Amino acid sequence: MRCKSKQGRLLVGNIIFIVLNLIYLVILVVFLLRYSSDLSLLESSYAKEIALVIDSAKPGMSIFLSMEDAFEGAKDEGVDPSEIIRINKNKVTVKLSRESKGYSYSFFNSVDTGRYGDGYYAIDKENQKGYVFNIGGYK
Amino acid sequence: MKSKKGAEKMLSVYWFLILVIVAFGIWAMAYSFYSHPFDIREVENRVLSNKVADCVSQKGVLVDSLFNEEGEFIGFTESNIESNCHFNFDVEDEFGWRGDEQYYIKVSFFTVNENPKFTNITYGDPEIETLCREAVESGQEFERLPKCVTRRFYTLDNKNEQTLVEIVTGVRKVEKNVKI
16 A cells, blocks of 8 residues: 555656656747747848848849748738838838837948839749849949 | 655755756857847958959959040049949948948059059048958957958959959948947
């Protein structure tokens, strides 16, 4: 009798130990995922990436940029995908939440990037998970 | 029996401590990695130096717009380098950037023996190059200083003579690329 109850206690103790460890690991993974998909971080990295893409582009080029994670983040925040990127003169702004002002970075390549949807930059029509940039002529 | 129970309790305390230390370590690593902005100035410099190279030399020959009709070297000035090379160095109006030049370009021309050949083409704040040189001479990397890139290549001038071209480009933009 004594032996049985001791084994039972051991088993319950081990299960609690394993469950607590699993909870701990899940909390750590969730923390890391949330940290790495922080919207302000995504805004700055995409703004810089787009500025570099435009800087290194030449007139006539067409560039597709996959932005799946940014689209998902913007959707959760209620931002329309067509409002994520704005290019004004030589400044690109990426905005992924309604509260933020967005993150801006300038590029030095004086090419025509036009306005959204007028043939220069727009959401990719095929997969709806990225933007297409059609680089115009030199200004 | 009693001593075994005591040892188990001690072990669980240590186990809890280890969990806390591991969690803190992971948090510290994630914080130090994600709290620093991505520094793209070096890539920006490389792209800029490529564009400048394309602007002064095409197909292995210095471009005609660097010379006047008599074949004398006139180069580009601060005021016309932007239009000649298709640059727009306007920057966003943040951190007082509009008051300071954020880009620097210097193009030097040498003979094969590395003697100066033509006058230099410069744009922007020469202080950027001075700061970069000081950082290189000190042998340390200072994040909060501007970043520069130097490139050299050979080309032919308008008289088909070999010319060594040295391009120094610099980007300041410290506030958006370094944690202040």
